[in-house]
Amino acid sequence: MDKFAEKQKNGRAFPTRALARAGIIAALYAALTWVFGDLAYGPLQVRPAEALCMLPIFFIESVPGLFVGCALANLLSGYGIYDIAFGSLTTLLAAILTFMIGLLFRRNLLSAILGGIPPVLFNAIVIPFVIILGDAGTPMEAYWTMFGEFMLTQSVWLYALGIPLYFAVKRLRGKGVKAFG
Secondary structure (H helix, E strand, C coil): CCHHHHHHHCCCCCCHHHHHHHHHHHHHHHHHHHCCHHHHCCCCCCCHHHHHHHHHHCCCCHHHHHHHHHHHHHHHCCCHHHHHHHHHHHHHHHHHHHHHHHHHCCCCHHHHHHHCHHHHHHHHHHHHHHHHHHCCCCCHHHHHHHHHHHHHHHHHHHHHHHHHHHHHHHHHHHCCCHHHC
């Protein structure tokens, strides 16, 4: 029985450390998005917080942390309730699948490579619709251009920053650092 299943059985699925970690991830995601202002929203996003989407490979509590962080970050989006709801739900679904990939591939390099696919692909598929719905001036014909832009920007943030983050967390866990255990 793995640690999470054992904790669920004992009625402690999210102990204090896990709740704190989820809160820190949410706060980091929101802050790392807000600091870039308008550049963090739109088709060519400057959103280094997306690198945090690698964390579900290691921590199940990062799933709700990313969801809440994305919802908070999207409060400042110009796309209103569409971005708050659909953008956050997209992040939630991608985080769940990334967590499952981490379990399936036992947290090796392949899990990091494959774990980045759901956030990149789901954002590229969904967020252009969010922009089209939230901005009445954006024509539907712009969907495929925005799809390509999201594939590019999401890939850059998720892999250029997310892979080093993956290795840093893996190394800290290997050294027994409690915050990453």
